[in-house]
Amino acid sequence: MKYESLLQAKRLITKRPYAKDAIYSFIEIQTALHDIELKDIEFNLNEEVEKMKRSEGFPVFSTSNLPFPISEAYPLLSRIVEELIKKDRNDRDSLERLKKLIEDDPSFIEQLYHSVLNNKESENRYLSEKIGLEPSVIEFIIKMSIKPLLYQLRDRLASEIKEQQWEYGYCPICGSEPMMGYLDEDGKRYLHCSLCDYEWRFPRITCPFCNNQDSASMGYIFSEEDDGIRIDFCRKCNRYIKTIDKRIYSDPCKIELEYIATIYLDILAQKEGFK
Numbered sequence: 001m002k003y004e005s006l007l008q009a010k011r012l013i014t015k016r017p018y019a020k021d022a023i024y025s026f027i028e029i030q031t032a033l034h035d036i037e038l039k040d041i042e043f044n045l046n047e048e049v050e051k052m053k054r055s056e057g058f059p060v061f062s063t064s065n066l067p068f069p070i071s072e073a074y075p076l077l078s079r080i081v082e083e084l085i086k087k088d089r090n091d092r093d094s095l096e097r098l099k100k101l102i103e104d105d106p107s108f109i110e111q112l113y114h115s116v117l118n119n120k121e122s123e124n125r126y127l128s129e130k131i132g133l134e135p136s137v138i139e140f141i142i143k144m145s146i147k148p149l150l151y152q153l154r155d156r157l158a159s160e161i162k163e164q165q166w167e168y169g170y171c172p173i174c175g176s177e178p179m180m181g182y183l184d185e186d187g188k189r190y191l192h193c194s195l196c197d198y199e200w201r202f203p204r205i206t207c208p209f210c211n212n213q214d215s216a217s218m219g220y221i222f223s224e225e226d227d228g229i230r231i232d233f234c235r236k237c238n239r240y241i242k243t244i245d246k247r248i249y250s251d252p253c254k255i256e257l258e259y260i261a262t263i264y265l266d267i268l269a270q271k272e273g274f275k
């Protein structure tokens with residue numbers, strides 16, 4: 001486990017002991033993936049076309065049309081499943097079943113990726129039930145397994161994308177929705193991609209989900225126990241996004257960890273009728 005990640009995890013667990021298991025699972029999976037030597041992927045992209053597409057508001061690729069074969073992610077998925085099997089979890093038998101499916105039934109696994117990456121909820125529920133795992137667990141491990149591949153692409157394109165204007169509420173690289181946002185020390189807003197973890201600048205008074213710019217129908221909620229992480233909501237589309245305000249919470253942990261550790265904010269937002 002990387003020393004810095006471990007320190008961050010410990011700091012967060014002291015603050016939010018109820019999130020301990022989720023935080024450790026995340027760190028352990030990330031560490032396991034880190035140990036895998038990834039070969040350089042040949043991405044199926046034409047850089048000139050990509051640039052033109054971006055200037056029109058299209059992301060580099062969409063999750064329904066990945067620029068590499070999804071089978072590249074299978075060894076990573078196996079590794080995650082192996083890591084989880086080592087734990088004393090009550091869904092161990094189902095994880096064993098999934099491990100066997102990765103070896104024996106690549107078309108089933110391909111279907112699984114397709115349903116998770118394209119947010120096909122009922123299909124994901126159906127496939128998860130076949131394996132015997134919670135859909136949220138499937139979603140988590142599928143997304144974790146594809147991240148290292150997307151990081152390669154993100155790192156290759158990031159500097160070029162930064163030069164171009166991007167004011168959309170979806171990721172310029174993979175087209176996914178943001179999972180969380182933050183305000184930096186100067187109050188500038190950034191969004192963090194839910195799939196490839198890319199971050200991009202975004203206007204303060206705009207809803208990333210429906211582009212609403214009417215400040216009267218937007219607002220935020222702070223939880224009582226917390227300073228510095230809030231729920232930004234929009235009454236036009238009834239969506240919400242958790243946001244770290246670095247002017248208050250100046251030294252947050254990795255955003256993915258903060259996201260996992262603030263499930264209570266999701267519960268609060270959902271109670272208020274946001275999704």
Ligand SMILES: [Zn+2]
Pocket residue numbers: 171172173174175176193194195196197198
């Ligand atoms: Zn992305």
Ligand SMILES: [Zn+2]
Pocket residue numbers: 207208209210211212234235236237238239
């Ligand atoms: Zn909205």
